[in-house]
Amino acid sequence: MKAHLLILPALLMASPAFAADTSPAELLARYSAEAGTAADPARGRELFLANHSGGKPETPSCTTCHTDDPRAAGKARTGKAIDPLAPSANPERLTDSAKVEKWLGRNCDSVLGRACTPGEKADIVAWLSSL
Amino acid sequence: MNRSAFTFATLLALGVTAIGAALAPALAPALADGRRGEGHRVAPVTHQATQEECGVCHMAYPAGFLPQASWKAVMGDLENHFGENAALDEAVRADIEAYLLANAADAGGWRPRALRGVNMANPPLRISELPWFKREHDREISPRALEKAGSIANCAACHRGAERGYFEED
Numbered sequence: 001m002k003a004h005l006l007i008l009p010a011l012l013m014a015s016p017a018f019a020a021d022t023s024p025a026e027l028l029a030r031y032s033a034e035a036g037t038a039a040d041p042a043r044g045r046e047l048f049l050a051n052h053s054g055g056k057p058e059t060p061s062c063t064t065c066h067t068d069d070p071r072a073a074g075k076a077r078t079g080k081a082i083d084p085l086a087p088s089a090n091p092e093r094l095t096d097s098a099k100v101e102k103w104l105g106r107n108c109d110s111v112l113g114r115a116c117t118p119g120e121k122a123d124i125v126a127w128l129s130s131l
Numbered sequence: 132m133n134r135s136a137f138t139f140a141t142l143l144a145l146g147v148t149a150i151g152a153a154l155a156p157a158l159a160p161a162l163a164d165g166r167r168g169e170g171h172r173v174a175p176v177t178h179q180a181t182q183e184e185c186g187v188c189h190m191a192y193p194a195g196f197l198p199q200a201s202w203k204a205v206m207g208d209l210e211n212h213f214g215e216n217a218a219l220d221e222a223v224r225a226d227i228e229a230y231l232l233a234n235a236a237d238a239g240g241w242r243p244r245a246l247r248g249v250n251m252a253n254p255p256l257r258i259s260e261l262p263w264f265k266r267e268h269d270r271e272i273s274p275r276a277l278e279k280a281g282s283i284a285n286c287a288a289c290h291r292g293a294e295r296g297y298f299e300e301d
Binding site: 056057058059075076077078079080105106107109110 | 280
């Protein structure tokens with residue numbers, strides 16, 4: 001029991017490079033404000049699950065790497081595991097704004113061949129947060 | 132032991148040490164080329180940004196696996212990184228590129244055996260397309276093993292010491 005009390009703070013201090021500067025709710029509010037419209041989780045789900053043709057042929061959909069269940073682990077095309085995207089399954093998700101922007105920037109371009117709009121980001125965040 | 136025998140033994144010991152020291156750099160490249168060395172050892176990535184950024188999607192491949200020209204081409208087009216956009220902030224990108232170039236297979240100005248058969252004017256961008264890599268893997272990997280690994284990019288699926296630079300056969 002005593003050991004557990006000591007280990008927990010040590011673990012919290014030891015987790016590096018995890019800059020929690022935001023939350024799913026805050027991101028949702030920010031992207032919705034930028035978009036000027038309310039987010040729609042159903043639209044986010046549709047965007048996530050759809051096959052697109054504008055991006056790179058190797059990555060036609062978010063599901064190519066993340067699978068169709070964001071609560072489950074995904075797999076990169078290299079074979080490396082990807083932690084779940086849904087905050088309910090992985091509390092670190094959607095808490096680091098630089099990380100969110102970096103990966104939406106890369107992956108919207110890979111899958112759609114363009115940047116995601118603030119509205120699309122809001123929809124995706126709304127859907128992932130709802131799971 | 133008389134004085135002259137002692138001196139002779141000392142000189143002999145010094146001589147052996149000197150020869151060893153002189154040979155060490157010559158032996159190092161043979162091991163570092165990660166192919167013929169008994170241990171299949173290549174220096175692992177020690178640069179933190181390279182380890183973190185490259186290692187997110189795949190093992191941070193040792194810089195010594197590719198020549199400078201390959202790393203330059205890879206790091207110059209991260210927006211089209213083998214079918215994905217892997218763009219980085221410019222400062223981080225330049226930092227990683229500098230590390231990879233400084234530690235590339237031909238960084239010392241000499242051409243190691245690992246680059247034998249490589250067209251240096253247009254070297255492959257994939258480690259898996261190097262002649263030695265193909266020779267070592269093409270006939271050895273069963274479709275089942277490859278399926279289990281998920282991709283030829285997943286070294287550690289078969290080489291358990293890969294992250295530490297050990298690529299011996301498991």
